[in-house]
Amino acid sequence: MPHLSTSVMHRLPSGKTTTADRLLVAAGELMTERNSIDVSLHDIAEKAGVNAALVKYHFGNKDGLMLALLERDAVTEMANLEYLLAQPISPSAKMRLHIAGIIKTYHQFPYMNRLIHYMLHESGGEAADEVSKFFVGPLLDFQRRLLAQGVAAGEFRHVDPVLFYTSLVGACDHLFFSRHSMTRAIGVGPVTDQVCRDYIAHMETLILDGLLRPERAVS
Amino acid sequence: MPHLSTSVMHRLPSGKTTTADRLLVAAGELMTERNSIDVSLHDIAEKAGVNAALVKYHFGNKDGLMLALLERDAVTEMANLEYLLAQPISPSAKMRLHIAGIIKTYHQFPYMNRLIHYMLHESGGEAADEVSKFFVGPLLDFQRRLLAQGVAAGEFRHVDPVLFYTSLVGACDHLFFSRHSMTRAIGVGPVTDQVCRDYIAHMETLILDGLLRPERAVS
Numbered sequence: 001m002p003h004l005s006t007s008v009m010h011r012l013p014s015g016k017t018t019t020a021d022r023l024l025v026a027a028g029e030l031m032t033e034r035n036s037i038d039v040s041l042h043d044i045a046e047k048a049g050v051n052a053a054l055v056k057y058h059f060g061n062k063d064g065l066m067l068a069l070l071e072r073d074a075v076t077e078m079a080n081l082e083y084l085l086a087q088p089i090s091p092s093a094k095m096r097l098h099i100a101g102i103i104k105t106y107h108q109f110p111y112m113n114r115l116i117h118y119m120l121h122e123s124g125g126e127a128a129d130e131v132s133k134f135f136v137g138p139l140l141d142f143q144r145r146l147l148a149q150g151v152a153a154g155e156f157r158h159v160d161p162v163l164f165y166t167s168l169v170g171a172c173d174h175l176f177f178s179r180h181s182m183t184r185a186i187g188v189g190p191v192t193d194q195v196c197r198d199y200i201a202h203m204e205t206l207i208l209d210g211l212l213r214p215e216r217a218v219s
Numbered sequence: 220m221p222h223l224s225t226s227v228m229h230r231l232p233s234g235k236t237t238t239a240d241r242l243l244v245a246a247g248e249l250m251t252e253r254n255s256i257d258v259s260l261h262d263i264a265e266k267a268g269v270n271a272a273l274v275k276y277h278f279g280n281k282d283g284l285m286l287a288l289l290e291r292d293a294v295t296e297m298a299n300l301e302y303l304l305a306q307p308i309s310p311s312a313k314m315r316l317h318i319a320g321i322i323k324t325y326h327q328f329p330y331m332n333r334l335i336h337y338m339l340h341e342s343g344g345e346a347a348d349e350v351s352k353f354f355v356g357p358l359l360d361f362q363r364r365l366l367a368q369g370v371a372a373g374e375f376r377h378v379d380p381v382l383f384y385t386s387l388v389g390a391c392d393h394l395f396f397s398r399h400s401m402t403r404a405i406g407v408g409p410v411t412d413q414v415c416r417d418y419i420a421h422m423e424t425l426i427l428d429g430l431l432r433p434e435r436a437v438s
Contacts, residue, residue, distance in 0.1 A: 095430070120397075155431060155432065156430050156432065157428075159421060159425070160417065160421060162407055163421040164421070164425075166397065167390040167393070167421065167422060167425055168390075169393060169397070170390040170391070170393020170394070170396075171385070171387075171389040171390045171393075173389060173393065174385050174386070174392065174393075175389070178339075178388070178389065198379065198382060202379060205378075207425065207430055208429050208430050208431050209431060210425070210427050210429030211314070211369070211376060211378065211383075211426055211429075212311065212376070213375065
């Protein structure tokens with residue numbers, strides 16, 4: 001995956017946007033380093049090497065900056081999905097890559113999952129609308145088209161795309177959102193690279209093939 | 220399902236616990252009526268017909284009352300799971316009933332999902348530990364035993380119980396936790412009885428049989 005900021009760097013006109021980009025890159029890196037979305041505007045500005053007052057100028061406030069960061073990431077992710085959909089491989093192979101892609105993206109950018117939850121559930125309604133618009137809508141639309149490809153190819157059962165989205169995204173999300181509480185309850189460790197790989201393999205089999213053994217699934 | 224408070228009513232010694240029970244019942248009913256966990260201690264006490272000061276006496280504070288409510292519900296749910304595990308039906312049939320049970324319980328008691336999220340993610344660490352201890356741990360333990368039954372009966376593939384728990388609970392949880400944002404993004408309606416029935420059917424097929432059509436799953 002290319003560095004996430006690339007597309008926005010290219011998308012925006014040059015000039016004063018350079019400062020905005022630097023702030024977004026700094027915010028993403030800082031949250032990744034600290035493994036927390038609880039970073040101050042002061043620290044973000046310092047890491048970006050710009051005056052903290054410029055955050056207000058470019059983004060209004062911290063929620064505005066976080067929203068811009070999520071939108072930057074969403075643009076990249078959705079471009080990857082369009083690319084995947086157009087590949088000359090089977091719908092099943094695309095679905096496996098999509099499942100792995102969701103889990104890898106959450107793992108690579110731990111702040112993304114938490115920011116989405118924060119924006120959807122704790123910030124004001126307007127930020128939630130924005131996140132829905134550039135994350136939930138396009139992702140659902142992608143899955144709708146992939147599911148249709150799979151049904152047309154005779155590979156997939158017919159499933160309701162909204163219900164499928166809910167189950168797949170919910171299951172992927174929960175690895176990152178719930179691991180903390182599971183660590184407490186049952187002593188499982190954090191989400192390491194190995195846990196991530198194991199979960200990808202688990203989800204590919206569960207979503208594509210189901211829990212039943214093949215000879216039972218047919219009967 | 221019996222009225223949730225029954226088991227606690229019987230479990231606790233009579234006397235001053237009657238007031239505590241009345242407060243728990245009132246809190247559950249009030250949050251269900253209002254479809255929100257944002258209820259005041261004053262309103263809970265009023266509905267229970269007891270003095271608000273007694274909340275402090277019995278539960279310390281509102282988080283204490285909410286924790287006691289979740290524990291009451293957890294005790295009932297875990298008893299149902301033990302009952303299910305002992306039934307003379309196939310592991311596949313038990314798994315279908317379990318999936319339906321999770322979704323129905325969240326639907327019937329909408330506050331439960333939100334309270335668990337609140338306790339695990341927003342309240343203090345001690346409350347999160349408690350919720351993990353009486354919800355996450357026993358539910359995982361039940362699934363571990365059911366999965367073992369299914370493998371022993373030759374019906375299930377071998378899956379890691381922790382990863383399976385994450386995917387199943389995450390998928391069920393997401394219907395209730397994410398519907399609000401999906402309503403915004405794509406205009407789907409709220410979680411009605413019909414949506415719930417549809418999701419149960421979807422999840423039973425997805426988890427047991429997978430997305431691939433049977434003749435493909437075998438190949």
